[in-house]
Structures are given as C-alpha cells and as structure tokens.
C-alpha cells in the first residue's frame with residue numbers, strides 16, 4: 001500500500017468538505033482571560049478575545065485555584081508517579097474525591113484522566129458488573145458515551161433525542177426482568193438544550209432501570225452549590241451515576257463519576273480506563289478541589305448569576321439583529337450557519353478582522369447542515385467585548401448573506 005497517498009487522500013477529503021480542522025495557537029495570559037494572544041503561522045501576534053472556550057466561569061485563572069496549585073506544586077512536585085493502585089493515590093486525590101462526593105451528595109466519587117475517559121471507562125465496564133445489561137442511550141449523547149456503549153459488548157438501544165415516549169417504547173419491547181441503564185446528558189452542549197431529567201428518572205423508577213447522567217456542561221454552572229442541573233431541579237438523589245469534568249467550569253483538568261460507595265468500588269476495581277493509567281498530578285487535583293469548593297459558595301453563585309446574565313444579553317442582542325440563535329435557555333449561545341464553508345469563513349473573518357476567536361463547529365461534532373458558531377460568554381467578558389461581538393456579527397452576517405445570494409444566483 002502507498003501509505004502516504006492514503007493519508008493524503010484522507011486529509012484531502014476533509015479539505016473538500018470544508019471541514020479540515022485548523023488549530024489556532026493561542027496564549028492565554030493569567031488574569032487577563034478572555035484576552036489572549038494569537039500566534040499566527042507567519043510568526044506575528046494579534047490580541048484576541050476568546051469567545052468559544054469552556055472555561056465558562058474564568059476559574060482557570062481564579063486566585064483560589066492558582067494558590068492551591070502553587071502550594072501543591074511546591075509541596076509535592078510535578079506528577080503523581082504512578083497509577084492509583086501503584087503509588088499514585090495521594091491525599092490530594094482523596095480530598096478531591098471527597099469534595100466531589102459532597103458536591104453531588106453521593107457516598108463516593110472516582111476521578112479519571114478526563115470526563116471522556118470517565119464516560120468511556122464506566123459505560124464500557126457496566127455490563128461486566130450487570131450481565132445482560134441493556135443500555136438506552138440518547139441519540140445526541142457525547143462521543144465518549146457513544147464509544148463506551150459501543151465497546152461494551154452489551155445490548156444497546158438509541159432513543160430519539162429527549163424523546164421519553166420513544167424511550168418508553170424501547171423499554172417496553174425488552175424483557176422486563178433484564179437489567180437496564182438510561183444514559184443521557186443534562187445539557188447538550190452544541191444546541192444548549194436541557195435533558196428531561198425528572199421524566200427520565202420517573203420512567204427509570206417505574207421500570208427498575210439505573211440512570212447515568214453526564215453533567216459535563218452543567219457542573220459549576222447550575223444549582224445552588226454548582227452541582228449541576230439535577231441539583232437545581234431537585235433530582236440529584238434520583239440519579240445513580242453522575243459524570244462530569246474538572247476541565248470546563250471548574251477550569252482545571254480531569255473527569256469523574258459520583259455514585260454509591262458500592263458502585264464506585266466496583267468501577268474502581270473493574271474499569272481498565274481507570275486502573276491502567278497514571279493518576280492525575282496532585283497539583284491538578286488540588287486546583288480542581290479548590291475550584292469546586294469555591295463554586296459551592298455565595299461567591300460562586302455570583303459568578304453563575306453574572307455568566308447567565310451575559311449569556312442572556314448576548315442572545316437578546318444577536319436575536320435583535322435577526323440572527324438564527326438556538327435558544328433553549330442555557331448559557332450556550334449557538335448561531336446556526338448551516339454550511340461548513342460559510343461557517344469557517346465567518347470564523348476566519350471574525351478572527352482576522354476583529355480579533356474575535358470563535359471556532360467553527362462542523363461535522364462530526366454536529367450533524368452536517370447544522371454547522372454553527374458557538375459563543376460561550378463568561379462572567380469575565382466585559383460589556384465592551386459583548387458590544388464588539390454584536391457589531392462584528394452584524395457586519396459579517398450581512399456580508400455573508402450577500403455572498404451567499406451571489407453564489408446561488
């Protein structure tokens with residue numbers, strides 16, 4: 001085989017479809033986020049404002065987080081030096097898991113390298129623990145859940161997105177005695193819509209199924225202590241396994257599950273994605289624990305309130321310009337473009353001409369034809385920066401509409 005030729009043609013296919021991904025080299029500056037510097041391929045620099053990050057609350061530069069990390073770095077050094085089983089469990093890991101268990105009012109928690117790994121490792125391990133398990137998975141679940149369900153060798157059913165009636169039909173067609181688990185998200189990050197947590201928990205109770213909820217885009221952001229949408233809606237105790245990340249609103253890195261002590265003990269003991277990998281550096285565990293602790297407080301609530309306000313303002317103003325905003329009442333602001341080439345063009349022009357960085361979102365992250373720009377306002381975006389986005393989008397949207405009209409004429 002001509003391996004080079006095969007690689008060339010695989011890459012070319014992406015260029016032809018307009019969805020070849022270009023990484024932008026940005027340098028975040030502590031204390032200045034969402035300001036950053038873009039290092040261009042020609043070696044020059046440009047000041048930019050980041051509008052597509054998932055450090056939703058700016059915790060990646062928060063003094064409480066940074067000082068915990070400095071302390072841990074000075075006390076322990078760089079890495080953990082082992083898997084959790086072989087010398088890689090430290091007091092920092094223990095404290096982090098206790099902080100997470102307390103956040104979700106569960107008996108225990110288990111930290112993984114990322115929420116991707118936590119989803120994949122947990123969902124692919126559950127059929128080993130519950131032979132004959134059928135997993136019912138929402139059609140728009142994140143790739144990490146899809147991978148975990150796909151790889152586990154057990155039975156799976158995909159229910160239409162957020163369609164509890166369809167879920168009920170699928171369950172009714174299966175053996176009532178079979179063990180069952182329903183896997184879904186509290187916030188679907190690309191459309192920014194909520195999952196029907198209460199209705200799914202009701203159904204799960206009725207049919208004796210376990211529930212598995214990904215709160216990756218909700219932790220830190222919703223609920224009086226930042227535990228997520230299930231906390232906000234009084235449903236947290238009804239969810240058997242909660243999954244989330246330490247890398248988005250908590251601003252650090254890593255992922256976890258929170259559940260009963262028995263469930264956590266079993267996953268800890270059987271999941272290869274947990275067992276056979278180096279544990280998080282203690283410094284990361286320390287920063288994440290500090291961030292969670294901070295976001296449980298009234299000061300954390302003030303950040304959540306400001307973030308929601310900024311999201312509402314941005315949505316209202318973009319809607320006022322007549323832009324197609326997908327608005328389901330969450331903190332995410334997606335602008336539907338519907339074409340990969342136009343989406344990339346808009347993103348490039350925002351960056352080049354206005355210093356506004358919002359990465360185009362293309363297939364396979366979203367279905368073809370639903371390409372979009374996904375803005376993520378934070379409490380640290382200032383009014384002047386919101387003004388700048390609104391003005392730039394107004395100018396560029398008109399330009400692109402003219403351009404499209406000319407192309408189709």
Ligand SMILES: Cc1ncc(COP(=O)(O)O)c(C=O)c1O
Pocket residue numbers: 114115116117119142144185189214216217244245246247254255
């Ligand atoms: C819904 C959902 N689950 C899980 C993940 C993985 O999170 P992490 O970045 O911690 O791997 C993501 C990442 O974007 C996500 O959107």
